[in-house]
Amino acid sequence: MIRSYIQAARISFIAFIAAAFAMAAGAAGAYASFETKAEYAVLMDGETGAILYEKKGDELMSPASMSKLMTMTMLFEALKEDRISLEDEFTISENAWRKGGAASGSSTMFAKVHSRIPVKDLIRGVIVQSGNDACIAIAEGLKGSEAAFAEAMTERARELGMEKATFANSTGWPDPAQKMTARELAILARHMIYDLPDYYPYFAETEFTWNGITQHNRNPLLYLGMGVDGLKTGHTEDSGYGLVASAERGERRLIMVVNGLGSERERSEESQKLMEWGFREFKEYDLYAAGAVVENADVWQGVYDKVPLVVTEDVTIIMTRDARKNMKVTAEWNGPLQAPITAGEQAGTLIVTAPDMPTRRIPLVAGADVEQQGLFGRALSSLKQMIMGQ
Template identity: 55%
Template sequence: MLLSRRIFRSVLAATLLSGAVHVQSVWALDTPASHVFMVDTTTGTVLLDKNGDTAMAPASMSKLMTLYMVFERLQDGRLSLDDKFYVSENAWRKGGAKTGGSTMFLEPSMRVRVEDLIRGIIVQSGNDACIVIAEALSGSEEAFAADMTKKAYELGMTGSTFKNSTGWPDPEHRVTAHDLARLAQLTVERFPEYYHYYSEQSFVFNGIKQSNRNPLIYKDMGADGLKTGHTEESGYGLTASAKRDDRRLVLVVNGLSSKKMRSTESERLLEWGFREFGNYPLFKAGDVVTDANVWLGQKASVPLVIENDLTLTLPKRARQGMKVKVTFEGPIPAPLQKGQRVAMLSITAPDVTPVEIPLLAGESVEQLGLVGRLGAALDYILWGGGSR
């Protein structure tokens, strides 16, 4: 099955945390995964999208939201890494090894440090650790799941509904690949002081050593997170992130048939994204793109500036065909206010949607007085405006 060829309309950002521009490639790539979403986080460019906005069973990739809520409390001071949470009989029973799910082997009545619970969730995918956190933060897992869903909507994850803290199978527990990619990007960018836990390869708790299930962090490819998932319903999935130089890609895959395929397919897709696309910085915020003539102004011209940094993610083969053009109805009549939108920057390249960015007046230009306007009008009649 081919990935979606949906074109993403190019817009001036209000991307997650940058002033970049979105461009959607029209390329398609075969993949056995049932759901795929890959984005370049610098520009917000969607590189691959197969059922990215279709609800799916996320399995343990749900734990990204559980951890996000912990990191948020750590960052604002409501929690510390040394705080200890009580292990209830319920958390032990529902999240323990007897259920057949992943566990960090907590025992009833233990009091466990928050940092150990974080590592137990990330490295060991501990369902018991998730339930301990849920009960400590919201009183019950059901209440915590409702808080997770509320937080998801606050973050723009409108295709997600959580029914538990672990990803345990539930017909109403659903997340989209697009939403998971958004959550992963927010985790990387908002919590740099805690994100490093996602790259830990092993963790020992209660005398038992377990290894991180993320296959990509063991490979020399820039991968540094995030979380795997697997149930019979979901198949094998992975929310992954990798960084090379100044580029970071986030990839979500789900519905694969084996651990081996999860590893090889995730690596293949990320390598494709880094190899076939490049980021091209064109302008910095405030750069003068060109000058425009002014009609009846106290200055003969005005600089046209760009409001935000402009970086495009393009297929590398399209870079040589990129064209940049500025359009406006000129000369631009005075008066002009600094910051006034007066022109449009258009960028085209093969196989991508044209990008249009407004350009602003770089300074204010007052209108000439009556005598000056009469003189300019006469000048225009006699000489076609050549002197102004």
């Protein structure tokens, strides 16, 4: 019976704990001690979205080609919704060729002007070759113009919870209006990995040939055998060197963002160190199974004088091993609870604290109905309180 009430009032603990991490995030070192040369950095747990480490994670920055992840999100969502197919072809307009092709001197797929290219190849042109021509062709193919596409990118970013990101183009070309935060890039990567899984394997491809020219994926971590399977590099003079990467080991996945580094070598070294540190230092700890009774709360004027307080979901906490040694778990409620009480209603809070980590608060719900006593019973309870102080 208790279980049925829990299911009826079910809360997504994973979403709650991810939000708790996000709201509590502060300066670098808020969760654990780590130093990086990156000007901006975020390390996220893939499953929960919990932020394990951040440095200027909520400050706007120039994302360079890492903003191509938003372009790919727009394309992959169009594919998922069957608005286009992988075999559809988009045209490399003169605009796309001049701004992003061989004539531009920027990252390019080397597509020929006025050629028609299947979507499946444009995807590789963007992900593997970082082709600006491919991005502009996608933008024009989906929305008619790059300006209209950029407007749609910003709108979709808001829907995905990215409140600060703004887009002026599909490529990441420097523009005062092309800004994102490191946290937003991590949110976007997580969306692609978990909500668009059919298309995520493209990010693991290491080379692609088009127009007789073979180019290799610029993601340095793909070649190190450390479980990395995506996502995207970025570099402009304004942004420095950046990388959005994700790695999976066993059942754990981490998502990492770094930006503002001084060279390709520095980008490779710093991103590798941060990713390895995350897998080494953080561990999942199972505290309670869904439906577990955490505490029995006193009840005032109820047919029962106690009611169980339970969690609605498995409670798993991600923290460092050192923090686990000094973790404290307590249950709080404003008691005694006043009858009548309905099973499933929030009745208290589970509080988890540990050194160098934000306090986490998890809702506790009543595990059973407790009806109110009759008039005579309530009178006796009041008399008992006056006599005994209870």
